[in-house]
Amino acid sequence: KQEVTQIPAALSVPEGENLVLNCSFTDSAIYNLQWFRQDPGKGLTSLLLIQSSQREQTSGRLNASLDKSSGRSTLYIAASQPGDSATYLCAATNTGGFKTIFGAGTRLFVKA
Amino acid sequence: SQTIHQWPATLVQPVGSPLSLECTVEGTSNPNLYWYRQAAGRGLQLLFYSVGIGQISSEVPQNLSASRPQDRQFILSSKKLLLSDSGFYLCAWDRGGAGNEQYFGPGTRLTVT
Numbered sequence: 001k002q003e004v005t006q007i008p009a010a011l012s013v014p015e016g017e018n019l020v021l022n023c024s025f026t027d028s029a030i031y032n033l034q035w036f037r038q039d040p041g042k043g044l045t046s047l048l049l050i051q052s053s054q055r056e057q058t059s060g061r062l063n064a065s066l067d068k069s070s071g072r073s074t075l076y077i078a079a080s081q082p083g084d085s086a087t088y089l090c091a092a093t094n095t096g097g098f099k100t101i102f103g104a105g106t107r108l109f110v111k112a
Numbered sequence: 113s114q115t116i117h118q119w120p121a122t123l124v125q126p127v128g129s130p131l132s133l134e135c136t137v138e139g140t141s142n143p144n145l146y147w148y149r150q151a152a153g154r155g156l157q158l159l160f161y162s163v164g165i166g167q168i169s170s171e172v173p174q175n176l177s178a179s180r181p182q183d184r185q186f187i188l189s190s191k192k193l194l195l196s197d198s199g200f201y202l203c204a205w206d207r208g209g210a211g212n213e214q215y216f217g218p219g220t221r222l223t224v225t
Contacts, residue, residue: 004155031211043118043202044156044216051211089155097210098144098163099171102156 002027004092006103013080014111021075021106023090028068031097035064035075036089038105044089048075080110114139118203118217125224131176131190133220135203138184143205145186146214147178150200162186163208198224 003026013019023033032051036044048057048064050073056065063076073090087105094101115138125131137143147159158171160178168178175194179187186203201220206212 034213036216041200041219041221043218044204046213046215049213091156091214093211097212098161098169100146100158100214102148104155 002030002092002094002099002101004090004101004103006088006090006106008106009104010107010109012109012111015080015082017080017110018076018078019080019108021077021088021090021108023073023075023103025071025073025092025101027092027094028071029095030068031093031095033064033066033073034091034093034100035062035073036091038087038089040087047088077108080108082110082112084108085110114205114215116203116205116215116217118201118220120220121218122221123223125193125222127195127224128192131188131193131197131222133188133201133203133222135186135188135217136184137205140184140205140207142183142208144208144212145180145184146204146206147186147188148202148204150202150219152199156202160188193224195224198222 005024007022034049035047050066061078066073087107089105091100091102146161148156162180203217204214206214
């Protein structure tokens with residue numbers, strides 16, 4: 001049974017700092033791994049999706065990596081801004097392609 | 113462009129009452145559709161997914177059911193709500209097939225009193 005863990009649960013950093021959010025999963029037989037952002041009381045916004053055959057994806061100041069063999073993914077945020085404050089969720093989809101397991105999220109606060 | 117709608121945005125219902133939450137997707141055909149629940153302080157839990165009209169897969173045995181009467185319509189229902197059904201319900205879609213990027217709706221906040 002797939003389990004997804006995110007560390008840390010919460011993070012507070014000053015504006016401008018580069019930071020890394022961690023995600024680990026127990027079953028390496030995944031179809032893909034996706035990172036989302038969730039603002040309080042809102043739905044999820046897709047940030048990056050990494051297919052199982054890929055090692056990383058980049059979008060603007062965001063870079064996500066995937067290491068299937070170790071069961072880990074990281075989300076790197078460069079030059080953080082107060083607008084980056086949100087909860088970041090990672091999610092692993094199984095090899096069937098439909099069952100997605102989410103981590104509990106990392107709550108990020110970027111101080112101005 | 114594609115858009116996903118959910119309604120209502122918030123709902124307060126007494127224990128034992130019925131429930132119907134609706135989700136519709138615009139701008140795409142034959143999407144996969146998903147219902148998730150996010151309980152307070154917990155991660156998202158997949159409840160149901162559908163790969164086509166009338167095709168529903170249930171992931172968690174519980175008090176809820178789902179239906180897909182039209183290609184881009186997904187409904188979450190209950191005949192009698194429990195207190196434990198309270199939570200934030202999110203609908204999502206992807207473009208069909210397996211393992212594609214999922215896009216989420218704005219969610220419905222359900223409080224069972």
